[in-house]
Amino acid sequence: MDIISAENIDFYYDDFHALKGISMGIEENSVTALIGPSGCGKSTFLRLMNRMNDLIDNTRMTGNLIIDGQNIYDKKVDVDSLRTKVGMVFQKPNPFPKSIFENVAYGLRVAGEKDRYVLEEVVENSLKSAALWDEVKDQLKKSAFELSGGQQQRLCIARALAIKPKIILMDEPASALDPLSTSKIEDLIFTLRNDYTIVIVTHNMQQASRISDKTAFFYLGELIEYGETRQMFLKPRLEATQNYITGRFG
Amino acid sequence: MKHIENEIKILKNHHIEMWNLVQGQLIKSYEALRKSDKTLAREIIAKERVVNAQELLVDHYCESFIALFSPVALDFRFVISIFKITNNLERIADFAENIALFVLYDQTKPIDKVLYEKLRLEEMMRLTEGMFLSARTALINEDSHLCGEILKTDNQVDNLYGNAIESLAEYVAENPEEALEVLHLNSVIRRIERIGDRTGNIAEDIVFFVEAEELRHQKF
Amino acid sequence: MTGKQKKQALVFWTFRMMALIVVGLLAWILVFIFIKGAGVISWEFLTTAPTEGMTEGGIFPAIVGTLCLVVGSMVIAFPIGVMSGIYINEYAANNLFVKFIRIMTNNLASIPSIVFGLFGMALFVNTLGFGDSIIAGSFTLGLLVLPIVIRTTEESLKAIPNSFRNGSRALGATKLQTINKVVLPMAVPNILTGLIISIGRVSGETAPILFTVAAYFLPKLPSSIFDQVMALPYHLYVLSTSGTNIEAARPMAYGTALVLIIIVLIINILASTIRNVFNKKVK
Numbered sequence: 001m002d003i004i005s006a007e008n009i010d011f012y013y014d015d016f017h018a019l020k021g022i023s024m025g026i027e028e029n030s031v032t033a034l035i036g037p038s039g040c041g042k043s044t045f046l047r048l049m050n051r052m053n054d055l056i057d058n059t060r061m062t063g064n065l066i067i068d069g070q071n072i073y074d075k076k077v078d079v080d081s082l083r084t085k086v087g088m089v090f091q092k093p094n095p096f097p098k099s100i101f102e103n104v105a106y107g108l109r110v111a112g113e114k115d116r117y118v119l120e121e122v123v124e125n126s127l128k129s130a131a132l133w134d135e136v137k138d139q140l141k142k143s144a145f146e147l148s149g150g151q152q153q154r155l156c157i158a159r160a161l162a163i164k165p166k167i168i169l170m171d172e173p174a175s176a177l178d179p180l181s182t183s184k185i186e187d188l189i190f191t192l193r194n195d196y197t198i199v200i201v202t203h204n205m206q207q208a209s210r211i212s213d214k215t216a217f218f219y220l221g222e223l224i225e226y227g228e229t230r231q232m233f234l235k236p237r238l239e240a241t242q243n244y245i246t247g248r249f250g
Numbered sequence: 251m252k253h254i255e256n257e258i259k260i261l262k263n264h265h266i267e268m269w270n271l272v273q274g275q276l277i278k279s280y281e282a283l284r285k286s287d288k289t290l291a292r293e294i295i296a297k298e299r300v301v302n303a304q305e306l307l308v309d310h311y312c313e314s315f316i317a318l319f320s321p322v323a324l325d326f327r328f329v330i331s332i333f334k335i336t337n338n339l340e341r342i343a344d345f346a347e348n349i350a351l352f353v354l355y356d357q358t359k360p361i362d363k364v365l366y367e368k369l370r371l372e373e374m375m376r377l378t379e380g381m382f383l384s385a386r387t388a389l390i391n392e393d394s395h396l397c398g399e400i401l402k403t404d405n406q407v408d409n410l411y412g413n414a415i416e417s418l419a420e421y422v423a424e425n426p427e428e429a430l431e432v433l434h435l436n437s438v439i440r441r442i443e444r445i446g447d448r449t450g451n452i453a454e455d456i457v458f459f460v461e462a463e464e465l466r467h468q469k470f
Numbered sequence: 471m472t473g474k475q476k477k478q479a480l481v482f483w484t485f486r487m488m489a490l491i492v493v494g495l496l497a498w499i500l501v502f503i504f505i506k507g508a509g510v511i512s513w514e515f516l517t518t519a520p521t522e523g524m525t526e527g528g529i530f531p532a533i534v535g536t537l538c539l540v541v542g543s544m545v546i547a548f549p550i551g552v553m554s555g556i557y558i559n560e561y562a563a564n565n566l567f568v569k570f571i572r573i574m575t576n577n578l579a580s581i582p583s584i585v586f587g588l589f590g591m592a593l594f595v596n597t598l599g600f601g602d603s604i605i606a607g608s609f610t611l612g613l614l615v616l617p618i619v620i621r622t623t624e625e626s627l628k629a630i631p632n633s634f635r636n637g638s639r640a641l642g643a644t645k646l647q648t649i650n651k652v653v654l655p656m657a658v659p660n661i662l663t664g665l666i667i668s669i670g671r672v673s674g675e676t677a678p679i680l681f682t683v684a685a686y687f688l689p690k691l692p693s694s695i696f697d698q699v700m701a702l703p704y705h706l707y708v709l710s711t712s713g714t715n716i717e718a719a720r721p722m723a724y725g726t727a728l729v730l731i732i733i734v735l736i737i738n739i740l741a742s743t744i745r746n747v748f749n750k751k752v753k
Binding site: 050052055057080081083084087088090092094095096097106107109110111156159160163 | 563564633634635636637638639640641642643644647651652655656
């Protein structure tokens with residue numbers, strides 16, 4: 001069952017036609033990778049799913065985006081509430097200048113949760129899910145800035161997990177990290193797939209091939225090919241896809 | 251467990267299943283040959299389908315592993331070796347089936363006891379079966395020294411084969427009415443020698459996996 | 471040394487001299503005032519009212535007056551200024567209207583303070599009928615420093631990367647929650663700096679209070695916001711230029727100047743400390 005369904009979506013930054021007629025469906029509890037060269041629209045498409053493009057001036061969208069049975073661009077939709085169902089992890093780790101505990105608890109506090117025991121429990125579970133608990137459990141009051149880059153990114157993942165979203169969007173989550181941290185995050189994504197639907201934008205094709213169930217190839221705003229990852233990397237249907245994947249691009 | 255370790259484990263399990271299947275076919279085929287057991291022969295022929303299916307399965311996983319994980323170093327040698335060994339195993343199972351086909355269709359009477367001794371069939375079967383089991387052990391233990399032993403044994407098998415051919419030639423000269431029978435026997439003995447060969451190839455693949463050294467096309 | 475290095479050394483030496491001149495001038499002023507005025511400073515000076523035609527006694531009422539005006543003007547300038555700055559930077563789209571606001575704010579900052587004084591007199595003292603009073607003076611001084619507060623608030627907010635805002639919004643926080651919980655706490659140190667600068671300005675301005683609140687001499691301390699007050703800068707002006715006995719009052723003038731400088735210095739140090747404490751918390 002498709003939990004995310006894009007129907008003929010076009011998107012414009014001012015006059016620039018960034019997405020052209022995108023239609024695709026994403027299954028629940030799967031990992032989907034969006035690949036393509038810089039500027040192809042994959043990050044734009046990702047940001048549609050939690051309406052982060054709304055924060056940018058002069059943008060326009062046509063088409064439908066249905067998430068969990070609801071058209072999320074409908075006028076009646078509570079956007080802040082949407083963002084608790086569809087979480088996001090950014091390319092550069094962006095923890096708040098607060099303690100580790102307060103970072104993870106932020107989403108809960110903002111939603112109105114005051115019970116200390118609830119907060120503590122959720123923080124612990126989220127840090128465990130993000131494979132960071134063992135490293136920070138004695139230093140929850142420490143500032144998040146004192147963590148390494150890889151740890152900060154896992155903290156951001158824990159922070160996103162704390163509000164129990166159904167879908168997690170990741171915009172090149174490992175591109176700013178060293179190989180060891182990247183590997184940890186990939187292992188993490190592999191275990192998260194059981195409970196969450198994950199959509200990940202990545203420049204790194206080997207990463208897409210390693211962790212995703214399905215891969216979508218974007219180029220110049222169009223969805224060129226979308227299919228099972230094994231199919232895409234063994235025998236893509238289109239030559240354009242093959243050229244990109246084998247690095248014979250441009 | 252790391253993601254790639256999980257994939258490697260799955261691939262290993264499927265590959266071990268291949269070993270199980272082929273080992274069964276090989277041992278049974280030698281038994282069938284010893285006892286002219288047609289029932290056993292039928293079992294072997296029926297099972298050949300399963301062996302082929304398992305080969306396709308392992309191939310599928312090897313392809314996925316290479317395409318999706320871009321393995322390097324040990325992981326790369328591992329998957330390439332698994333690929334090649336599986337192919338060799340499938341061939342060995344083929345030969346076992348051929349032996350079973352001989353027992354079922356071509357053998358009109360049990361092999362003459364004297365000839366049996368002269369051909370040293372029992373020894374050839376024992377040696378090749380031993381080589382096969384050693385190869386399996388060598389793979390599991392990543393023991394390249396054991397592989398050297400296997401290759402030496404293959405030389406013995408080759409010598410036995412050479413002698414067997416000469417014995418067969420003498421026999422047919424003395425018993426020309428048995429010519430057809432002798433021709434079939436020649437095929438069977440050839441298959442046993444090929445089983446030894448293929449097992450030797452497996453040993454070379456194992457050495458590549460463990461040591462990243464090429465032993466092919468070298469005298470041992 | 472090569473030619474390039476010689477040239478560099480010369481330039482740096484020139485820079486060093488300029489910096490030393492600045493420091494030197496500042497030090498000279500401070501030392502000058504200190505020497506001339508220190509002799510007058512005493513507990514009596516700080517806590518009693520002037521007597522004998524300003525030649526004896528103290529400047530306590532002026533100190534009180536200045537403090538009242540500082541508080542009053544901050545009450546007016548700070549909330550309006552900070553909220554405007556937040557609106558301009560966080561809520562308004564970056565269109566012509568906002569650009570217009572910015573231009574007007576900058577212009578407001580360049581208006582001479584005497585003009586503010588006249589405006590304050592016309593509006594607060596006369597039209598609104600407050601008369602010469604603390605409230606009129608506070609409003610006038612508040613207007614004077616309002617552009618500074620707006621501008622520093624805006625700059626502090628601009629300096630905070632959008633990645634924090636995006637991170638907060640992506641977790642389901644509203645814009646207001648994001649401002650309260652993430653952006654403002656980070657901007658506080660710089661906004662406080664704006665506050666310090668404004669306080670310094672307010673403490674020392676004479677022209678705006680000339681026609682709106684300041685009195686030469688008051689027998690009693692103010693009891694309501696509609697009262698007049700004395701103020702340090704005005705008192706200093708008066709002691710030095712009018713009054714009955716300028717020569718005799720001169721030591722008092724220097725003493726007043728010293729007190730004024732010290733008050734501003736203390737406020738600066740206090741605010742710097744608060745700023746450092748905030749920075750540590752934020753880290």
